Every structure is written in C-alpha cells, then in structure tokens.
Amino acid sequence: MRTDPDRRGSELSLLVQYLDYQRETVLSKTDGLTQHQLAQKHLPSELTLAGLLYHLSLVEEDWMEVRFSGLPDREPWATVDWDADPNWEFRTATGLEPEQLRDRYREACERSRQVVSAAAGPDQLSAKALRDGHHFSLRWVLLHLIEETSRHAGHADLLREAIDGTVGD
Numbered sequence: 001m002r003t004d005p006d007r008r009g010s011e012l013s014l015l016v017q018y019l020d021y022q023r024e025t026v027l028s029k030t031d032g033l034t035q036h037q038l039a040q041k042h043l044p045s046e047l048t049l050a051g052l053l054y055h056l057s058l059v060e061e062d063w064m065e066v067r068f069s070g071l072p073d074r075e076p077w078a079t080v081d082w083d084a085d086p087n088w089e090f091r092t093a094t095g096l097e098p099e100q101l102r103d104r105y106r107e108a109c110e111r112s113r114q115v116v117s118a119a120a121g122p123d124q125l126s127a128k129a130l131r132d133g134h135h136f137s138l139r140w141v142l143l144h145l146i147e148e149t150s151r152h153a154g155h156a157d158l159l160r161e162a163i164d165g166t167v168g169d
Contacts, residue, residue, distance in 0.1 A: 005017035012116070012142075022150045022153050026056060039094035040163055049156055049159050054089045054105075056149060060108035061108045064116075064145075
C-alpha cells in the first residue's frame with residue numbers, strides 16, 4: 001500500500017519513503033494480472049511488466065547488497081552470462097509466475113531496507129567502487145534507485161493501460 005512521504009521527515013527517512021512509494025507504484029501496476037498478461041509485449045517494444053519486476057529485483061539486489069554492502073550476487077544473477085545475454089532478466093521473467101515475480105521484488109526491497117537500517121547514515125560510502133574507481137554514498141544510491149524505479153513505474157503505467165485499460169496513480 002502506498003503511503004505519502006512524511007512532510008517533516010529527515011533526509012534519510014524521506015529518501016526511503018519516496019523510494020518505497022515508487023516501489024509500491026510498480027507493484028500496483030501488476031496487481032490482479034495473470035502470467036500471460038505480465039508477459040504481454042506491446043510492439044515495437046519488447047518490454048513487459050514481468051521483465052520490469054524482475055529487472056527491478058536485480059537492480060535492488062545489485063546496487064544495495066552487492067555494490068553498496070559488498071555481499072556476493074544472489075542466484076539466479078550470480079550464474080548469468082551477462083555478456084552473452086545482457087537482457088537475461090527481461091527475457092526469462094515471462095516464464096515466472098506473477099507471485100514469484102512480486103515476491104522476489106518485495107524480498108529484494110525488504111533486504112534493501114535492512115541495508116539502509118544497518119548503515120551509519122546517508123554519507124556512508126559503498127563497499128565497492130564504481131567503474132571510475134570512486135565509491136558512492138548511501139544517499140547517492142537511494143537517489144539512483146528512486147530515479148530508476150520511478151522511470152520504470154512510468155513504463156509500467158503505460159504497459160498496464162495497454163493490457164486492460166487500467167490507469168491511475
């Protein structure tokens with residue numbers, strides 16, 4: 001359930017609340033849909049709601065657990081040959097059941113919340129550096145996740161409308 005962010009919240013709590021709002025927006029776009037509906041493509045795009053959910057699970061896990069916290073990749077991501085199949089998560093998601101996709105995303109989001117709770121604060125730096133060799137702050141990765149999740153929430157809104165005409169926040 002989406003909850004409006006607290007107008008008087010601290011910087012860190014507002015970052016988390018805005019991210020949670022967007023996470024719930026994405027999940028709401030998949031409510032009540034079948035596996036077939038989640039796998040529907042709307043040409044010319046190859047994008048599906050199933051692919052978006054699986055991709056956002058990967059994004060949460062990769063950025064918060066692997067890059068920020070320094071934990072190892074989880075399966076199935078750890079054994080994917082990303083060079084051979086860079087869109088693996090989008091392609092394979094269509095074979096998963098709706099609840100598998102939603103549960104994976106919810107679990108990834110919850111683990112991300114735990115990473116935030118364990119962090120020293122928004123200035124804490126990542127365990128792993130970016131390609132340029134610089135580490136990033138918790139603040140930076142939360143803003144990145146807000147941007148990524150919001151962008152895909154917009155995609156999800158359009159895909160859902162094309163599937164069954166459902167529109168809304």
